[in-house]
Amino acid sequence: MPAPVYIGLMSGTSLDGIDAVAVRFDPQFQLIGCHSEQLPEFLNQQIRSLLAPGDNEIDRLGILDLELGKAFATATNNLLATCHLDKSDVHAIGSHGQTIRHRPEHNFTLQSGDPNTITEHTGIMTVADFRRRDMAAGGQGAPLVPAFHNALFRSSKTNRVIVNIGGMANLTILPADPQADVLGYDTGPGNVLLDSWIKEHQQLNYDKNGDWAAQGTIIPQLLEQMLSLPFFHEAPPKSTGREQFNLLWIQRMLTLLDQAPNNTDIQTTLAELTATSIALAIKSHNLDKAEVYLCGGGSHNQYLLQRIQALLPGFTVGTTTELDLHPDWVEAVAFAWLAKQTLDNMPGNMPAVTGASGYRILGSVYPV
Ligand SMILES: Nc1ncnc2c1ncn2[C@@H]1O[C@H](COP(=O)(O)OP(=O)(O)OP(=O)(O)O)[C@@H](O)[C@H]1O
Ligand SMILES: [Mg+2]
Incomplete structure (x- = not known):
C-alpha cells in the first residue's frame, strides 16, 4: 500500500x-x-x-x-x-x-x-x-512553520536559516548542533508594504522582480524612522500582521519626515526595510556560518534578493529550490505536514x- x-x-x-x-x-x-x-x-x-x-x-x-x-x-x-x-x-x-x-x-x-x-x-x-x-x-x-522546516530542512553539517517572505517575513534558525534549540519568529514586513505602495501609486498588485524599487534611492531618515518601531527591537517570541504593517503606517511614517520624498524612493526604502530587518535578525544570532534559503513570493523579487545578499556578507543566500522544494509551495506543504502531525x-x-x-x-x- x-x-x-x-x-x-x-x-x-x-x-x-x-x-x-x-x-x-x-x-x-x-x-x-x-x-x-x-x-x-x-x-x-x-x-x-x-x-x-x-x-x-x-x-x-x-x-x-x-x-x-x-x-x-x-x-x-x-x-x-x-x-x-x-x-x-x-x-x-x-x-x-x-x-x-x-x-x-x-x-x-x-x-x-x-x-x-x-x-x-x-x-x-x-x-x-x-x-x-x-x-x-x-x-x-505563530510562526508554526519552523517545526516543519526542522523536519524537512535541518542539516547536521551546516547551520541553516529558512526565511519565508510572504506578506510578513519569518525566519527559522536550524542549528547544525542537534542539541541546540530551533528558533523562529516574524522579522516584520515581507511584501505587504511593497504591495500596498505600488497598488496605491501604480494600480499594480505587486512590484514584479522589484523593478520599481530598483529605480530609486534609499531615504536614510525614513528607513531609520521605520526601524525605530519597537517591534524590530523586541526579543522573540514575536509575530506580526497587517494590523501593524499597512498603508496607513507608511503614511504616518512619511508625516515625520522633514521633506516629502518621491514615490519611487519610498518603494526603494520599503524594500530596504524588509531586507534590513531580515538581515539584522539573522546577524543577531552570531552564527559562525550559515546557509540562508529564501521561500515565499518575495524570493522571486530579484532586487530584494540582491539587497539581502548585500546585507549578509559571509552568508550564502539561495532559495529552497536548492533544498528540492520550490519556494512557492513551502507554506502549503507545512500545513499538510501539520495535519499529519495532528492525526x-x-x-x-x-x-x-x-x-x-x-x-x-x-x-x-x-x-x-
Ligand atoms: N516575481 C515577483 N516579483 C516580486 N514579488 C513577487 C513576485 N512573485 C511574487 N511576489 C510577491 O509575493 C507575494 C506573495 O507571496 P506569498 O504567496 O508567499 O505570500 P502570502 O500569500 O502572504 O503568504 P504568507 O502566509 O507567507 O504571508 C506577492 O504579493 C508579491 O508581493
Ligand atoms: Mg500567497
Missing part, C-alpha cells in the same frame, strides 16, 4: 490566491502536485473589508467563512483533477485558512474558511484551526518559537 497522501491549503496575508499541494511524507517527502487557485474578486474585497475593524463584522464574517470554505474546497478539487488523484487516495487536508485578525497581544487570532464546508464539498477529512491551541497555551500561535497525535508547535508553555497537538479534526 502506498503511503497516505496529504493536501495542504494556504491562503496568506498577501491575498494573492490559495496555494494547494498534494504530498507524501513516507518513506520520504514527495511533492505529488501543486495548484494555485485565484481568489474570486468579491472574496478578495470581502476579506480586505474585514481586515480592519468596521460595521456589521459578524454577519460579514459568517458569509465570508462559508464562501472561503467553498473556495478552499474548489482549490482542492482542482488540485485532485490536476494530479489525477481521487478523494479516496487522500488521507486528510490541512487547511490554514485566511487570517482575518492576528492579535497576539490579546491572545487571539482568527482564521476564516469553514472546515466543515471543506470536508462536505471534497469528501476528505480536514484538519484546521492550527493556531489557537498554541495561543491557549500562552504562545503567539499522528504529535505536536505541531515549538514552545521555544511561539512561547507556548509546552508542546501541543494542534488543530481540530473534521471527519468525513
Whole structure:
C-alpha cells in the first residue's frame, strides 16, 4: 500500500490566491502536485473589508467563512483533477485558512474558511484551526512553520536559516548542533508594504522582480524612522500582521519626515526595510556560518534578493529550490505536514518559537 497522501491549503496575508499541494511524507517527502487557485474578486474585497475593524463584522464574517470554505474546497478539487488523484487516495487536508485578525497581544487570532464546508464539498477529512491551541497555551500561535522546516530542512553539517517572505517575513534558525534549540519568529514586513505602495501609486498588485524599487534611492531618515518601531527591537517570541504593517503606517511614517520624498524612493526604502530587518535578525544570532534559503513570493523579487545578499556578507543566500522544494509551495506543504502531525497525535508547535508553555497537538479534526 502506498503511503497516505496529504493536501495542504494556504491562503496568506498577501491575498494573492490559495496555494494547494498534494504530498507524501513516507518513506520520504514527495511533492505529488501543486495548484494555485485565484481568489474570486468579491472574496478578495470581502476579506480586505474585514481586515480592519468596521460595521456589521459578524454577519460579514459568517458569509465570508462559508464562501472561503467553498473556495478552499474548489482549490482542492482542482488540485485532485490536476494530479489525477481521487478523494479516496487522500488521507486528510490541512487547511490554514485566511487570517482575518492576528492579535497576539490579546491572545487571539482568527482564521476564516469553514472546515466543515471543506470536508462536505471534497469528501476528505480536514484538519484546521492550527493556531489557537498554541495561543491557549500562552504562545503567539505563530510562526508554526519552523517545526516543519526542522523536519524537512535541518542539516547536521551546516547551520541553516529558512526565511519565508510572504506578506510578513519569518525566519527559522536550524542549528547544525542537534542539541541546540530551533528558533523562529516574524522579522516584520515581507511584501505587504511593497504591495500596498505600488497598488496605491501604480494600480499594480505587486512590484514584479522589484523593478520599481530598483529605480530609486534609499531615504536614510525614513528607513531609520521605520526601524525605530519597537517591534524590530523586541526579543522573540514575536509575530506580526497587517494590523501593524499597512498603508496607513507608511503614511504616518512619511508625516515625520522633514521633506516629502518621491514615490519611487519610498518603494526603494520599503524594500530596504524588509531586507534590513531580515538581515539584522539573522546577524543577531552570531552564527559562525550559515546557509540562508529564501521561500515565499518575495524570493522571486530579484532586487530584494540582491539587497539581502548585500546585507549578509559571509552568508550564502539561495532559495529552497536548492533544498528540492520550490519556494512557492513551502507554506502549503507545512500545513499538510501539520495535519499529519495532528492525526499522528504529535505536536505541531515549538514552545521555544511561539512561547507556548509546552508542546501541543494542534488543530481540530473534521471527519468525513
Ligand atoms: N516575481 C515577483 N516579483 C516580486 N514579488 C513577487 C513576485 N512573485 C511574487 N511576489 C510577491 O509575493 C507575494 C506573495 O507571496 P506569498 O504567496 O508567499 O505570500 P502570502 O500569500 O502572504 O503568504 P504568507 O502566509 O507567507 O504571508 C506577492 O504579493 C508579491 O508581493
Ligand atoms: Mg500567497
